[in-house]
Amino acid sequence: MRTIHVEEIIKNVKEMCIEANHYLTEDMIEALKRSVKEEEAPLGKQVLGQLEDNLEIASNDKIPICQDTGMAVVFLEVGQDVQVQGGLLTDAVNEGVRQGYEEGFLRKSVVGDPIFRENTKDNTPAVVHYDIVEGDQIKITVAPKGFGSENMSRIFMLKPADGIEGVKDAILTAVKDAGPNACPPMVIGVGIGGTFEKCALLAKKALTRPVNQRSSVSYVCEMEEELLDKINRTGIGPGGLGGSTTALAVNIDTYPTHIAGLPVAVNICCHVNRHCVRVL
Secondary structure (H helix, E strand, O other): OEEEEHHHHHHHHHHHHHHHHHOOOHHHHHHHHHHHHHOOOHHHHHHHHHHHHHHHHHHHHOOOOOOOOOEEEEEEEEEOOEEEEOOOHHHHHHHHHHHHHHHOOOOOOOEOOOOOOOEOOOOOOOEEEEEEEOOOOEEEEEEEEOHHHHOOOEEEEEOHHHHHHHHHHHHHHHHHHHHHHHOOOEEEEEEEEEOHHHHHHHHHHHOOOOOOOOOOOHHHHHHHHHHHHHHHOOOOOHHHOOOOOOEEEEEEEEEEEOOOOEEEEEEEEOOOOOOEEEEO
8 A cells, every 4th residue: 555645745736736827738838829820810810829928928937827827626536555644635635725826826716605705815625526546646637727717617408319419509509608708719628428517527627638639439539520610610719809719629528327318518718728737
């Protein structure tokens, strides 16, 4: 049985919160660069160029990519042969988030109660999702999520008879309704199947898949490519100002579901699709 002390968890989560808010992953940077070359509308190309400049400034001057440094969403894949020592794993994650947002001078956006809305002043608690997996390692994914795009996300409880075309229509409806409010160009995370809450979790986690990596399921891969093309034909464009780059990617994950249901969740992210991954 391998042991990992909570101090190691705290240290890594702290560093990951800071890293994710200052640097995008290479796949996101390449997707944005490619979109600047391919964008057809002059104004859209200008907006994309400004976003590219913003990334460079954030990286060089260590300034957050976006003023909304997000609510910390943390995915943990915990090997069943690892033991965490020194405290509770969830407490360690929250302490890492607290330290990261304080030491990184990141905006604290979390309120302790959804109605009375008093700021917790340290961006905790995080939203933590666990998977128990084989092995003796812990894989941590920190994905700060801003709420301009989060507020545009949707869940559709479709009927099985709606089929794949109904799923496509739901995704397109969510994107069109979001329009400029989701700060395009977007990355669209989609979850299909499971239950009400499972499809939402699938959609959220789909955003952390590299945007240059398509689904290994053939019909899902085809749907990702078809929907990306249709979304980019809506004309919403960068910043909602028109153009051919409304989305950089559509990432879809699926899960078995009940005979009577067809849940679909669409979790939209702006071009600041932040996530950082480490394995301990």
